Amino acid sequence: MGAFALCSLPEPWEIECSAQFVLQLACQDGADKPDVEEALKDLGFLVIRVAVAEKRGWTDFDQLIVYCRPSPDPRDETWTLAHELAHVAQELEGLPSEFHDEIITDQIARSILMPEGSFRKIVKGLGPDNPGILEEYRHVDPVQVLARTIELGF
Amino acid sequence: MSRMPTLKELVGPLLDSLETEAKAKGQKWSVRALELKHGIANGTLGQIAKGQRTTLNPDTTHKIALALGLSEAELNRAQRTSDDLDDAPDSGPERTPPAASTEIVREGYLAVLDEAFDGETHKPSDFVAVERLLRSRAAQILPGVDGPQIVRRWLDAAARIRERGENASSSAIIRELTARVVELEEANRRPVHPLVKQAQEKRRAREDR
Numbered sequence: 001m002g003a004f005a006l007c008s009l010p011e012p013w014e015i016e017c018s019a020q021f022v023l024q025l026a027c028q029d030g031a032d033k034p035d036v037e038e039a040l041k042d043l044g045f046l047v048i049r050v051a052v053a054e055k056r057g058w059t060d061f062d063q064l065i066v067y068c069r070p071s072p073d074p075r076d077e078t079w080t081l082a083h084e085l086a087h088v089a090q091e092l093e094g095l096p097s098e099f100h101d102e103i104i105t106d107q108i109a110r111s112i113l114m115p116e117g118s119f120r121k122i123v124k125g126l127g128p129d130n131p132g133i134l135e136e137y138r139h140v141d142p143v144q145v146l147a148r149t150i151e152l153g154f
Numbered sequence: 155m156s157r158m159p160t161l162k163e164l165v166g167p168l169l170d171s172l173e174t175e176a177k178a179k180g181q182k183w184s185v186r187a188l189e190l191k192h193g194i195a196n197g198t199l200g201q202i203a204k205g206q207r208t209t210l211n212p213d214t215t216h217k218i219a220l221a222l223g224l225s226e227a228e229l230n231r232a233q234r235t236s237d238d239l240d241d242a243p244d245s246g247p248e249r250t251p252p253a254a255s256t257e258i259v260r261e262g263y264l265a266v267l268d269e270a271f272d273g274e275t276h277k278p279s280d281f282v283a284v285e286r287l288l289r290s291r292a293a294q295i296l297p298g299v300d301g302p303q304i305v306r307r308w309l310d311a312a313a314r315i316r317e318r319g320e321n322a323s324s325s326a327i328i329r330e331l332t333a334r335v336v337e338l339e340e341a342n343r344r345p346v347h348p349l350v351k352q353a354q355e356k357r358r359a360r361e362d363r
Contacts, residue, residue: 044346048332061354064346065332091353096360 036081056080075141082109110148161232166203166282192221203278263288270305280312283322
């Protein structure tokens, strides 16, 4: 794994590196969709759902607890957990939380939920008879699917 | 901004301290007995402590003042604070309803609190503490989430803190909840990934420098 230089924003390849590592954890046993909650648990984190509306989620890296605001829409929780997993990935890369950029963290979260390789394959394989990208990624917030599409230059 | 306590904030903790005091002396104590002793209508003190009643007539004010060892002036001031919080700024003799959105949220969580409140386990001050937490931390009972079940855990946490003789502040309740959840889930906790341990050590070393 690469190491982020302190006080500088990570390069895109470093983001992919973090994302790939956590993705491996999240897609164990050949699962085709990442299970971010399992990945967090595999790292030793407790996932606790707390009905506090101040934040969608936050991570206590010392206590190894990830708090997630419960939501009736499972996509909200998936996104929150992926975002928190992205924070954990950055910590593992040596970037302390005070240097985490929320926009980059979102980018990493999208890489975890929609890895570039499979995303490109799905988009390229789409034809008139194939389900849309939103259908393929129905477990992800559609806004994030759109953001990933733009991010990857489609 | 600091303000005077409302009727609920004044009466709830007092009822608790009276009970604690009586228990410490080995005496039997109940809110009902206190009401009977001072000729206060059944349930009045409980309603005040839950915030369901924010105004009192002069006779009841006099009786409650005697029962709780307060001055009537203190109770009247608390009633005015309750009114100030509940009323629109220019309310006259006719009460103007508060802004709808605030009231819906407030009524929503008060209803959930009411449902979760168990008179046998919880005391009025637990209700007040959790209500304060809901209000001050902008916490909401979210749609689709079992509100009463969650709030009941918060009330239980406030009760445990009270039983330890500590102040059930909002942060104390959150600490208690976290500690409890961690304790409950400890058994299912998986081993910590070596990379996480490594990152934690690096972090601590950085903080020590």
